[in-house]
Amino acid sequence: MSFFWGTSEPAEPVAVEPFDPRSEMPTNGRLGHLTPEQTAALAQFKQELAAEGYYDPEKHDDYILLRFLRARKFDLPASKKMWIDFQEWRKKWNVDNTVTDFDFPEWAIVQQYYPRFYHGVDKCGRPIYVEQIGLLDIQKLFTITTQERMMLNHVHEYERLILYRLPASSIKTGVHLEQSFTIMDLKNISLSQFYNAFHLVREASTIAQNYYPEMLGKMVVINAPMLFTSLWLMVKPLLDEVTVKKISIFGGPSSYLPELLKYIDEDQLPAFMGGKCNCPEGCEHSDKGPWSDGSVPGYPDPKFERLRDTYGIIPKKAPATN
Numbered sequence: 001m002s003f004f005w006g007t008s009e010p011a012e013p014v015a016v017e018p019f020d021p022r023s024e025m026p027t028n029g030r031l032g033h034l035t036p037e038q039t040a041a042l043a044q045f046k047q048e049l050a051a052e053g054y055y056d057p058e059k060h061d062d063y064i065l066l067r068f069l070r071a072r073k074f075d076l077p078a079s080k081k082m083w084i085d086f087q088e089w090r091k092k093w094n095v096d097n098t099v100t101d102f103d104f105p106e107w108a109i110v111q112q113y114y115p116r117f118y119h120g121v122d123k124c125g126r127p128i129y130v131e132q133i134g135l136l137d138i139q140k141l142f143t144i145t146t147q148e149r150m151m152l153n154h155v156h157e158y159e160r161l162i163l164y165r166l167p168a169s170s171i172k173t174g175v176h177l178e179q180s181f182t183i184m185d186l187k188n189i190s191l192s193q194f195y196n197a198f199h200l201v202r203e204a205s206t207i208a209q210n211y212y213p214e215m216l217g218k219m220v221v222i223n224a225p226m227l228f229t230s231l232w233l234m235v236k237p238l239l240d241e242v243t244v245k246k247i248s249i250f251g252g253p254s255s256y257l258p259e260l261l262k263y264i265d266e267d268q269l270p271a272f273m274g275g276k277c278n279c280p281e282g283c284e285h286s287d288k289g290p291w292s293d294g295s296v297p298g299y300p301d302p303k304f305e306r307l308r309d310t311y312g313i314i315p316k317k318a319p320a321t322n
């Protein structure tokens with residue numbers, strides 16, 4: 001890992017060393033690769049959850065149960081507690097119905113103050129998720145929404161990832177996919193912003209760790225300023241070792257591009273990040289991917305595009321906030 005201030009170097013052609021990221025896709029504890037002990041643990045997990053009314057074979061496939069088992073290293077009581085907490089949390093926040101029920105009229109303006117988007121897939125076929133956290137304007141963000149609504153929106157997006165983007169991506173690649181590739185862009189981040197962003201990111205990480213375990217395939221942090229090094233060293237011990245291994249941190253384009261291009265084809269990476277994609281409506285607004293490009297039968301599905309279709313018109317200029 002290397003850390004630089006440099007965030008404005010021009011992108012230059014980058015030599016990409018031969019590397020197949022699919023070789024990094026984990027198999028341990030996954031269907032088709034289970035040990036006899038893991039198979040027995042899965043069966044018992046289902047039996048115990050069913051006995052307590054927390055298992056519905058219509059809704060809960062082996063993939064999701066195994067994510068919770070792996071997250072607790074196949075320790076049954078710990079996995080069970082995690083699963084039951086997850087189910088109770090879902091009830092409390094009506095998560096089962098978020099795709100159809102959650103309303104978020106502030107969608108487009110939130111996008112301006114906190115740009116986040118899906119764009120393309122990596123070489124494994126996993127959806128690429130980008131957060132431009134350096135562009136976060138938290139003061140303006142919280143004039144139009146609340147921390148709780150941001151959390152609900154975050155959960156809504158997780159559910160769309162699981163029920164919509166990942167299934168489309170899986171059909172496209174012919175391989176079951178349950179993880180995404182995240183690019184966290186810290187370009188232009190300031191110290192105060194960092195402090196504010198830290199709380200948002202921490203809440204998002206807690207939700208991810210507690211309720212959406214084992215879904216991060218890889219995270220590349222780009223345009224990281226030097227100060228990020230010490231903050232990262234502070235946060236690192238709070239994260240589990242497996243998660244830490246998936247995260248790599250880079251400075252400007254000359255350091256991050258070789259890494260990104262190991263995992264992502266140029267045509268899937270926006271030109272403003274050093275790739276070759278220039279979606280007509282802007283890569284940050286296009287939502288390009290197998291779920292939306294018409295290449296997979298049954299996609300896009302209006303049910304899952306509801307908020308975007310209703311509120312997704314990005315105003316040219318943010319309205320005055322005071």
Ligand SMILES: [Zn+2]
Binds near residue numbers: 270277278279282288
């Ligand atoms: Zn694009």
